[in-house]
Amino acid sequence: MIDLSSKLYRVLFPSVTFSGAGNAVHLTFDDGPHPTATSIVLNILKQFNLKSTFFLLGRQVEQFPELARLIAADGHTIGNHSFSHGNLVFRREGFVRREVTTTNELIFQTCGVKPKLFRPPFGFFDLRTLNIVESLEMRLVHWSNDSRDFESRTTEENIVNLIRRIDKGSIVLLHDNDSTAGKIGTILPTMIRGLQNRGLNFSSLD
Numbered sequence: 001m002i003d004l005s006s007k008l009y010r011v012l013f014p015s016v017t018f019s020g021a022g023n024a025v026h027l028t029f030d031d032g033p034h035p036t037a038t039s040i041v042l043n044i045l046k047q048f049n050l051k052s053t054f055f056l057l058g059r060q061v062e063q064f065p066e067l068a069r070l071i072a073a074d075g076h077t078i079g080n081h082s083f084s085h086g087n088l089v090f091r092r093e094g095f096v097r098r099e100v101t102t103t104n105e106l107i108f109q110t111c112g113v114k115p116k117l118f119r120p121p122f123g124f125f126d127l128r129t130l131n132i133v134e135s136l137e138m139r140l141v142h143w144s145n146d147s148r149d150f151e152s153r154t155t156e157e158n159i160v161n162l163i164r165r166i167d168k169g170s171i172v173l174l175h176d177n178d179s180t181a182g183k184i185g186t187i188l189p190t191m192i193r194g195l196q197n198r199g200l201n202f203s204s205l206d
């Protein structure tokens with residue numbers, strides 16, 4: 001499937017990151033920390049000895065601070081995914097700013113890390129959101145490949161097709177949330193092995 005909105009966004013918003021400059025593939029996990037899915041993901045990443053990026057929700061960090069600390073302790077990059085996962089488009093400036101800054105503060109208090117990356121909920125953003133994020137000296141990060149791991153119908157075949165489309169510099173969207181908790185344990189190793197078989201390696205976003 002061609003993501004037309006993403007192509008249009010690339011032209012309209014050149015300062016937004018849609019893919020990495022280097023040779024590595026960047027796996028990214030949104031919506032955590034999650035009471036079951038996050039530990040599953042962390043164990044798999046440890047098993048394969050690779051680093052990735054987690055875009056955390058403030059409300060989840062508040063609920064599961066130990067898991068947030070675990071992500072940081074394992075050496076993964078921590079980004080900000082807003083506090084409440086509300087759509088930020090056409091919202092008041094104060095709301096958007098609070099969603100970003102409250103989560104930055106929570107992450108800093110919990111993990112001792114100042115997030116430099118922001119991924120808007122659903123990937124939706126407008127110029128206002130971008131300006132706020134950049135005024136906080138953060139980078140807005142989108143993705144190049146959506147794994148659609150949250151969809152109930154995601155099959156082995158979907159993953160194989162996805163692996164084919166991923167390349168050097170790709171930023172892959174995955175989730176550690178309620179929708180993926182039951183299957184991320186099988187999807188993720190399949191994906192990592194498939195990409196490794198293609199000679200690709202991995203790194204976190206910096």
Ligand SMILES: [Zn+2]
Pocket residue numbers: 030031081085121122
């Ligand atoms: Zn999300």
